[in-house]
Amino acid sequence: MSNDTQAPVFVSSDAAREVFRWEDAIAALQQAYSHPTPAKATPPRTVASVDKTWLRTLPAIPPKSRYYGAKLMGSDMGSATPGIEYVIVLFDRITNRIAAFIDGNLVTGFRTASTSASALDRLAPKGPARLAVLGSGLEASMHIRAFASVRQLSDVTVFSPTQARRDAFAAAVTSDLGIPARGVASAQEAVEGADIVLTAARSRDERPILFGDWLKPGATVVSIGSTIPEQREIDISVVERSDLIICDTLEEVLEETGDMLAASAAGIEFHYKAFSLADLMSGACDEALVKARAPMFKSVGGGLQDIVVAELILTKALAAGLATPLPIEFETKR
Missing domain, CATH: 3.40.50.720 (NAD(P)-binding Rossmann-like Domain)
Structure with missing residues (x-):
């Protein structure tokens, strides 16, 4: 399954878990870090905060990859239902559109351990x-x-x-x-x-x-x-x-x-x-x-790790039919 003309998809943690392999992620990260990456392609993470509410953003554009994007995570630690949710948004260089939303909680663990192992x-x-x-x-x-x-x-x-x-x-x-x-x-x-x-x-x-x-x-x-x-x-x-x-x-x-x-x-x-x-x-x-x-x-x-591993998971999830098409369409500014 290709995502060239498809609507954006969602990849759940269950789907990510099913397609993920340590060897693939480690090899992808070793390859990504072996290429020169301009500083502007992986800017520092940013954190916005007010009182107990915070939002962290980790963007990256891997030079050799089809996809680029950012991981967002946020929480109000004073909420009656505390917790943190993560989402990785991927843009597609080929279609020039938003390609996917990936549950970032499990991906964060995958990319951290894969980076350490690399x-x-x-x-x-x-x-x-x-x-x-x-x-x-x-x-x-x-x-x-x-x-x-x-x-x-x-x-x-x-x-x-x-x-x-x-x-x-x-x-x-x-x-x-x-x-x-x-x-x-x-x-x-x-x-x-x-x-x-x-x-x-x-x-x-x-x-x-x-x-x-x-x-x-x-x-x-x-x-x-x-x-x-x-x-x-x-x-x-x-x-x-x-x-x-x-x-x-x-x-x-x-x-x-x-x-x-x-x-x-x-x-x-x-x-x-x-x-x-x-x-x-x-x-x-x-x-x-x-x-x-x-x-x-x-x-x-870092954002580079998130995007490299998220791209790997998205590609495998699309091939396995495990990415969920979303009934949405973004208006493109021309």
Whole structure:
């Protein structure tokens, strides 16, 4: 099914889940980040807010793609029915029309984990790896599945504050992926001996949950939980330990995340060892990569990731007949 002459379509999370494959998304993101992308094609996210109401927008125009668009998310946190809804709007370069509305909630998890896995695939040594996970939410669950598509995971240890949740999480990993997994009573215990460490759960009081002296030599760190100045996840000792820091959005990670702001305030210099994900994929930081013994990937998310993965899902959903045509037509301004 082509969308050349069709009305706009809606792609639900159920449809996205049915057509999504980690390997496809990781390959698409690695390809997208390997191409030069003008800064104007991926402007910074914007946030409008009044009191407890906020609206965030993440636009992107991937240079080599058919579709472009933006993800919108908003909420009134003072509402009697709190919650956040996400929508990705895609425009079609060929028809010059609005092509699709995609439920962005699941896509956000898919793109975050796929982006982390695309970086991990270049940063972590090949071969079996022990994975430590700090967190037991949706992001942590998706990251394990994404990581398992690029590395053989020999075992998984998971820590989160609630024993029932971490034990259930570990049981699901073993059941779904066939990987031995267990919950442990502390973050330090989880990290001990791990080859890859994922931090996917900020502490409730915004204190660091990972420290540099817990990490074994050669361990690769992936940090996704601190995305704004007020949030903390990793200690400054992790930043100091890291000899290569890959950032999905370089300036936002270095200048707008609580972890990096704390490291800067402590006098730790890290800009010289920080590179963008595009640098990693294009080979621009190969010399630093070869020398790296303590790499870290730190992510805040970005519109390019949303649009690349949304395009992949839309294309597959159209082919599978899982996109729902909408009984609407937009007036085109000429």
